[in-house]
Structures are given as structure tokens and as C-alpha cells.
Amino acid sequence: MADTSREIESQPDVWRQGIALADVGRAALAAPGERMLVLGCGTSWFMAQCVAELREAAGLGETDAVCASEFVPRRRYDRVVALTRSGTSTEVLDALQRVDAYKVAVTAVAGQPVDDLVDERILLDFADERSVVQTRFPTTLLAMVRAGFGADLGHLVADGEAALRAPLPTDPAGIEHLVFLGTGWTVGLAHEAALKVREAAQAWSESYPAMDYRHGPVAVAGTKSLVWSFGGTPAELDDTVRGAGATPYRDDRDPLAQLVLAQRFAVALAAHKGLDPDRPRLLTRSVILR
Template identity: 30%
Template sequence: MSGDLTWRELISQPDAWAALISRLEGGKLSLPVNPADFDELILLGSGTSYYLALAAADWMRRRGMNARAIPSCEALLDPFESRRSAARQLAIGFSRSGYSSELILANKKLTAAGFTTMGISCSDGSDLLTQTDHPVLISEGFEDGLVMLRSFSSMLITAQWFFGDAADRATLAKLPEKGHDLLALEPQLSDLANARNFDRFVFLGSGPTYPLTLEGALKIQEMAIATSEAYHSLDYRHGPKACADENTAIVLFTLSERDHGLALARDLKSLGVTLLAIGADAVAYDKVADMTVPTGIADDAAGSVAALLTVQMFAFATALRRDQDPDAPANLSKVVMF
């Protein structure tokens, strides 16, 4: 079928997570630096890898680390980001291929400015891994397809494991089982994707799920070649909802403040949209949303890759409805180099 490679890599993720977590639990893959040795941690990436950096930085901040994410191009183009400092700084770069020109060139500037560098990639022997101070290979995330799926989820799990505690790791260890459960929802997600002639897609989230909105919107753009948008959840009410209609599909990552989340969901449904609610608290939206998908993980941050697995299936089904081939998205290449 169209997108066969993409589909195989999409559904392979729970097994890849299990193999990865086994290595992490066994100590065969470990954090090569001590975060306490640094005053500031800068996370870098481009496209999907930048959204991964945003999610990882949010995770780290909530655990007391001074972390922030910036696109690789900003570290390359803005001298402010690569200025010298008396602070002890660690730059962590994410790249599936390890050959992204923006990240490689940014790493060189940051090294020259006195940063210690750490590279996380899914490609053995890549430039990122050979040119960084502390290379981390996530072989379970390697994929042949163009759209980043398994690579994103594998690198995010690794970052969360590295920068989490024992309780976090116990939660992350549940992901393979939950992932298999979610794959069983593919028929319902396909039915939802085909319910209407959707031509606009919106992703809403807050806190740790906001980076997921950006990645979800990108998956629709890449696989289905369709218009998609991402917003902080309640911000959608401040203007963007003017474009909502019966051909709009909205994915809402459920909010920790249930009353606000349900009020938003009711507001969205009054606009005539189709609403998919995903998250730890999704069951609470059963009477409002067109479909709800509980991730089975109480912590939405730890359940990020499970939530995105759902989005990836919805985006794939949307691509097929629109007669697009996810294996060969228009205008895209697997690695952006210049």
C-alpha cells in the first residue's frame, strides 16, 4: 500500500521502545555527563528534532535543571546564542541522521565559545557523533523512512530516562505495553480521519504537551500535505478559532485543569469541528469529544510518545484519505544539508 515503509516503522515503535528500555535498565546505555557539572543546558535540533528538544527541556526544567531549547539555526545565526560566558554550559544536539548542516555548524560555533557538547543521534558514525564531546547512539531509533517517527520517540524516551529519577523510569517502562494497546485503536482513528473531508487541522496543548502540538501539526503537513496549526490550548480562542468550521479536525491534548479543558472542548464543539482528545485524562472528555484516547500513563510528559503514536496513526490515515504517499512527501528530503 502507499506509505508501506512509513507504516511499518510507525507500528514498530512499541517493540523498539522495549529494546531501548532494556538497554537503559541494564546500564548498556547511560548518560555520559553529570548535569550537576553545568550551570546551563542548551538543547538543539531542527524541525522534529527541535520539538523533541522543547519536550526534553521542559522535562528537565520541571526536575530542577536550568535547561532551554533553541532551534539549531538560531545557535548558528544569532551571535547572542553562541556568545562566551563564564557559566559552565552543555549543548545537547538531537539529530536522527547526525548530518543536519545547521546542527553540525552550530556545534562548531558552540565548541569555539567554550560549550561542552553532547550529541544524540540514531545513525552510527554520523558527523554529530564523531564531532561531539559526548556521543550517544540510539540505534533503536534508526529508520529508513523520510518522516521521523521511531527516531523521535526513541530519542525522547532516552532523554527522559537520562534526566529522570527512579519513579520516572518506572513510568517510562510501561510505554511498550501501552503502545501496543494504542495500536489496536488504528481502525477507529482511521474512521475518524475519514469521517469528513477535513482540510484544516489544529493541535492544542499546554505545559508538557505543547511541544507535541508542534510535532503533531508537522506530521499532518509532512504525511498528508495539508494545512495544520499548533497553539497553546486556550490561545486558540483568541482569534484563530475564526477559521474553524465543520471541515476542521482538532486534536486536544487534555489539560491538567479539567474544568478549563472541558470548557474549551465544549467551545470547540460549538464551532462544528471534529474533536479528538488524547491524554491521561481523556476519559473525562467522553461526552464532549468525537473520540477520546487515554494514553494509560498518568503523567502526560512521560506519556508523550504514547500520545504521539495516536497522532501519527491519525496523520497516516489522513494522508491516505488525501491520496498522499507518506513514504514520499512533496518537496522533502531525509536530511537537510547545505
């Protein structure tokens, strides 16, 4: 089995381990009342968006999510959290050196340069990946964070297992354009799902806050478009999608389980196009600038 597919299928098992670290996640990332910045690049930036929304929604304090390459130290933070699977991404390391605050890294590999720049590290090495394309590290991170912030995730593992068995929403051979929609913390998941399609299948994919879809993006939808909603997006959007000739998709599983299905769809689309998702075009495990 290819690394990407194997790691997708392992997610329910590693989520159990992530949820078991709820107290660790809460101690390092909840920090009630503190102003927090969450940094990341690529997938980790989208996870930062999810974490920031989840933290504020839980009433824990003001939280910003910033792409590390765009970080400019304009305001004061009590705590800065860097999300970095490899612990080596240049832009994340540079950003950490330019901010004065208590610093936490969430990573999958010990002994990397990020360790020397932070006060505390959460190591999710059991969720590390061989694949360039991230799947189980970011979802395990979110499982830990959600549990640490008080969410009831008793259903999550079962939903993830169901998503591994579920049929794909449609035949990838009939799809040329994917749009992912989210609301609240699932906007970050929508961005991540679209990125998986671009990385694994080199395909046209977009992502938006759900209610913004009618403010322009729907104009390019057509008969070969699949519009996929994460979380509690308004059901009436499906009528807009159908009116454009496109196919809407939503289900009632946990949003992380819905992301598992989207990951599977990206891999299936790659296979249809004759691509190897373990060797994505122009990508490496970590972006290191010299």
C-alpha cells in the first residue's frame, strides 16, 4: 500500500492517542485569558486557523492565526504556538525568532531546529508521516486540541472508521473541479481539503467560507464540479450548487471524518489521472530556504 493511503487509513487509531493527550494539549494551548498567536505554513497554517477559531469559540482568549511567511510582529502576544510537522520549515523558524513571548511547538519529530527556539514542545511522533502530503499529523493535532478544549469526541473514532469504508461521493473520473466549503473552525478544514486535491492530484480545487460562495465563486461551477461542505453549512446552499449544474455533497459525520473521505477522494482522483500521491509534483516534506 502506498504511504499516503496507509497513513489515511491509520487515522482513527492515531486519533485515540491524540485524544489521550487532551490534558497536554489543554495545558500548552488553552492558556485561558492569554492572547495567543498560532503560526504555520501550508497545511499547518490551515490547522492554525482551526485552532484559533476553536480556542476563541471556547472562550479561552483572543487568538490570531498567521501564515508564518507573512508574520510581522505588530502586536503583543502572551503565547506563540508554532505548528510544524518537521520542525525545520524556514519561515516558521524565522518567525519564532522575531517574536517575544512564551513559545510552544507542536511537531512530529524530536531533535529538530524548532526545539531550540521554544519553551515547550508537544511531540506527536506517533502521528508522523512518510508521505510528503500531510494527512494524519494535522487531524491528530486537531483531535488533541478539540479534546483539550472540552469537546466531546466519543463519536470521532467510529466516524473516522465509517469514513474509511464509505463510498466516495461520486466517481472521480467525472470531476474536474472541486470546491470545499466550511463555517467556523471548518473553514480551515475546507482549505486543507482543497490543498490535498492540489497536492495529490494536481487538480483544480478551491475553498471558501460557506456563505461567501454565492458572492462570486459559484460563477465557475458547472456539470463537472463537486461542491463539498464541511460541518454545519447552510443546507440551502445545495440549491445554489444544483442551480449551477454542479453536484453538492455533505454528510453528518464529524468534520475530521469528512476530511478523511476528502483525502481518499484526492488519492482516487490522483489514481484516475495516473499520478502517484507519494511523489507530488514540485513538493518536499519541508520547505527549507537557503
